[in-house]
Amino acid sequence: MQPEQFNILLRFFKALADDSRLKIVGILANQECSVEELAVLLQLKEPTISHHLAKLKELNLVTMRPEGNSRLYQLDSEALQSISKEIFTPEKIASLIEDVDTEAWESKVLKNYFEGECLKEIPASRKKRLVILKWLTSKFEIGVQYPERTVNDILKRYHPDCATLRREFIASQLMQRENGVYWRTT
Numbered sequence: 001m002q003p004e005q006f007n008i009l010l011r012f013f014k015a016l017a018d019d020s021r022l023k024i025v026g027i028l029a030n031q032e033c034s035v036e037e038l039a040v041l042l043q044l045k046e047p048t049i050s051h052h053l054a055k056l057k058e059l060n061l062v063t064m065r066p067e068g069n070s071r072l073y074q075l076d077s078e079a080l081q082s083i084s085k086e087i088f089t090p091e092k093i094a095s096l097i098e099d100v101d102t103e104a105w106e107s108k109v110l111k112n113y114f115e116g117e118c119l120k121e122i123p124a125s126r127k128k129r130l131v132i133l134k135w136l137t138s139k140f141e142i143g144v145q146y147p148e149r150t151v152n153d154i155l156k157r158y159h160p161d162c163a164t165l166r167r168e169f170i171a172s173q174l175m176q177r178e179n180g181v182y183w184r185t186t
Contacts, residue, residue: 119159
């Protein structure tokens, strides 16, 4: 996500992280209101409503039109849809973590459970166990069929309980087995 879009998204969430502003947006989605009307509806002072409207106007979420001596505000649904189309896509939201080390947790798990090349124990936690299993699976080549004895020999380099590890490979669908022959699926 580009820095400009990230800042818009951040400002959007900050602006709507206030219950009064959310209520104002809800009211203005249904009808035009003046500051005075909003103040009565929300039981807030007019300067407070004006402050909230200014925050919402910064993001172009509300429009204002003069009518006589007062000003009427309404939600700008087109601006809301535009933000939604430009920023609230799964790809854009996923790109928020571009500068985050997504493998840091896996590295920590591996560091905690391995002493050198030896697996100290098989984690009880399913999520941690999967990290260990994926690492162990990387010791097998994709597309190569391994007899059970070879699988055991490779696994024994890392942990003595190769039977449990083999079962876990199959249960996690990291490997498949047929007639005592194993192969890596991912």
